[in-house]
Amino acid sequence: MVERRQPIWVKDAVDKVMQWKKRGEVEWISIDDCEGLFLAEPLNADHDVPPFNRSPYDGFAIRSEDTQTASREQPLKLSVIDEIGAGQVSRKIVGENQAVRIMTGAALPAGTDAVIMLELVKEERLENHNFIWIKRRVDKDENVSFQGEDAQKGEVLLKKGTYINPGVKALLATFGYHRVPVSKKPVIGIIATGSELLKIDEPLLPGKIRNSNGYMIEAQIKRAGGSVIKYQNCADDLESLHTAVQKAMDECDAVITTGGVSVGDFDYLPEVYRRLKADILFNKIAMRPGSVTSVAVSNEKLLFGLSGNPSACYVGFELYVRPVIRYWLHSSRPFLRAGQAFLKSDFPKSNPFNRFVRSKTTFEGGTIHVHPVGLDKSSVVTSLSLADCLMVLPGGTRGYRKGDLVDVLFLDDQTGSEEPWKEKPRSSRL
Ligand SMILES: Nc1nc2c(c(=O)[nH]1)N[C@H]1C(S)=C(S)[C@@H](COP(=O)(O)OP(=O)(O)OC[C@H]3O[C@@H](n4cnc5c(N)ncnc54)[C@H](O)[C@@H]3O)O[C@H]1N2
Ligand code: MOO
Numbered sequence: 402m403v404e405r406r407q408p409i410w411v412k413d414a415v416d417k418v419m420q421w422k423k424r425g426e427v428e429w430i431s432i433d434d435c436e437g438l439f440l441a442e443p444l445n446a447d448h449d450v451p452p453f454n455r456s457p458y459d460g461f462a463i464r465s466e467d468t469q470t471a472s473r474e475q476p477l478k479l480s481v482i483d484e485i486g487a488g489q490v491s492r493k494i495v496g497e498n499q500a501v502r503i504m505t506g507a508a509l510p511a512g513t514d515a516v517i518m519l520e521l522v523k524e525e526r527l528e529n530h531n532f533i534w535i536k537r538r539v540d541k542d543e544n545v546s547f548q549g550e551d552a553q554k555g556e557v558l559l560k561k562g563t564y565i566n567p568g569v570k571a572l573l574a575t576f577g578y579h580r581v582p583v584s585k586k587p588v589i590g591i592i593a594t595g596s597e598l599l600k601i602d603e604p605l606l607p608g609k610i611r612n613s614n615g616y617m618i619e620a621q622i623k624r625a626g627g628s629v630i631k632y633q634n635c636a637d638d639l640e641s642l643h644t645a646v647q648k649a650m651d652e653c654d655a656v657i658t659t660g661g662v663s664v665g666d667f668d669y670l671p672e673v674y675r676r677l678k679a680d681i682l683f684n685k686i687a688m689r690p691g692s693v694t695s696v697a698v699s700n701e702k703l704l705f706g707l708s709g710n711p712s713a714c715y716v717g718f719e720l721y722v723r724p725v726i727r728y729w730l731h732s733s734r735p736f737l738r739a740g741q742a743f744l745k746s747d748f749p750k751s752n753p754f755n756r757f758v759r760s761k762t763t764f765e766g767g768t769i770h771v772h773p774v775g776l777d778k779s780s781v782v783t784s785l786s787l788a789d790c791l792m793v794l795p796g797g798t799r800g801y802r803k804g805d806l807v808d809v810l811f812l813d814d815q816t817g818s819e820e821p822w823k824e825k826p827r828s829s830r831l
């Protein structure tokens with residue numbers, strides 16, 4: 402008699418997995434290698450930015466009070482007493498009717514409180530000395546980049562858990578972080594199982610297919626921020642599968658298998674869990690695709706049994722593995738970013754289970770639309786290459802109509818979400 406499995410809700414499955422979440426060990430790595438990781442400590446401003454009042458233009462630093470009566474009819478003549486470029490500091494103190502020629506980024510000289518652009522003055526050279534003529538009033542603080550206007554000493558600029566994008570990297574450099582606190586990456590092992598699997602450089606043979614899931618999962622792990630150990634494909638043979646999973650569990654922080662997790666004669670992962678004396682958190686989820694996704698824990702390490710069907714495997718990873726990797730990396734928003742969009746076409750299939758449909762979003766007239774891509778079957782691989790989101794269609798309906806507002810989970814996104822997608826109360830009767 403085939404084992405009857407009791408499905409659980411997606412939200413409960415996520416909760417069960419996240420009970421085993423861990424933060425990775427913090428290490429300080431070179432700023433050159435930190436992008437795509439997460440700050441393991443907050444970033445505080447230990448000085449003002451900019452650190453001094455500076456000129457935003459190439460021009461002349463002046464005293465605004467000297468210019469109060471300057472006009473086209475009564476131009477003002479100032480004596481140029483120094484010239485500085487960015488990086489230089491003038492030693493002069495600017496007095497009445499004096500100016501310093503100053504380039505963008507240079508510190509305002511003592512005594513000055515405004516800058517006039519090169520284009521707005523007339524220059525004159527008289528007896529080996531430079532003068533300028535100004536034909537308008539310049540107000541105090543005009544054209545000054547103020548010390549601390551960008552960031553003030555003591556401010557917390559970025560919270561712990563922030564994703565390090567190019568802008569964050571610029572801030573790290575601004576504050577002299579040549580080494581950056583981040584988490585060590587989790588090492589995730591991948592074992593593709595199935596006697597039908599060929600290596601990708603092998604020619605097709607009757608009844609065989611190439612292992613695409615192994616490569617897909619590798620890319621998903623890397624997109625999430627983890628590092629990968631890819632093991633040899635494993636045939637549907639209990640002894641070798643047991644040995645391979647045991648070895649991977651010893652060597653990695655978590656392990657993903659694909660295939661062999663359902664109720665078929667050669668689906669040996671349930672038996673491997675028993676042999677490992679692993680606690681099975683669940684082996685059936687009320688969702689499509691990916692209902693067979695199983696997760697077990699052995700020696701406090703997670704062992705993900707993803708489906709062999711490519712789309713089911715993909716969705717299982719994004720919902721249950723990705724948040725574990727991102728949490729490990731100290732992300733404060735480890736779950737897929739959620740939003741809502743209008744369905745672009747009817748989705749007439751009745752929906753007994755929550756469905757995660759590979760889809761694509763488009764922006765039209767200020768609103769987001771979403772439409773399914775490719776064939777909606779869990780065995781399909783082509784739709785994955787076109788999807789930028791998963792459209793979530795809660796179960797218990799007779800289908801959805803064009804124009805319905807539906808939840809979407811974005812795949813190529815770094816913002817993430819603090820909370821996972823959850824079934825809403827109306828859909829929460831199993
Ligand atoms: N009697 C039942 N049969 C099935 C059930 C069920 O509840 N009762 N569930 C179905 C569902 S839903 C899914 S999903 C699949 C899951 O099967 P497994 O996870 O055990 O995976 P396999 O049987 O090993 O393979 C399924 C399918 O995927 C192909 N595959 C496997 N590995 C790869 C790979 N690395 N790259 C590409 N494709 C792969 C494999 O050839 C099969 O076609 O079970 C249903 N059956
Ligand atoms: O759950 Mo299976 O993953 O529907 O295709």
Ligand SMILES: [Mg+2]
Nearest residue numbers: 661663665668
């Ligand atoms: Mg199977």
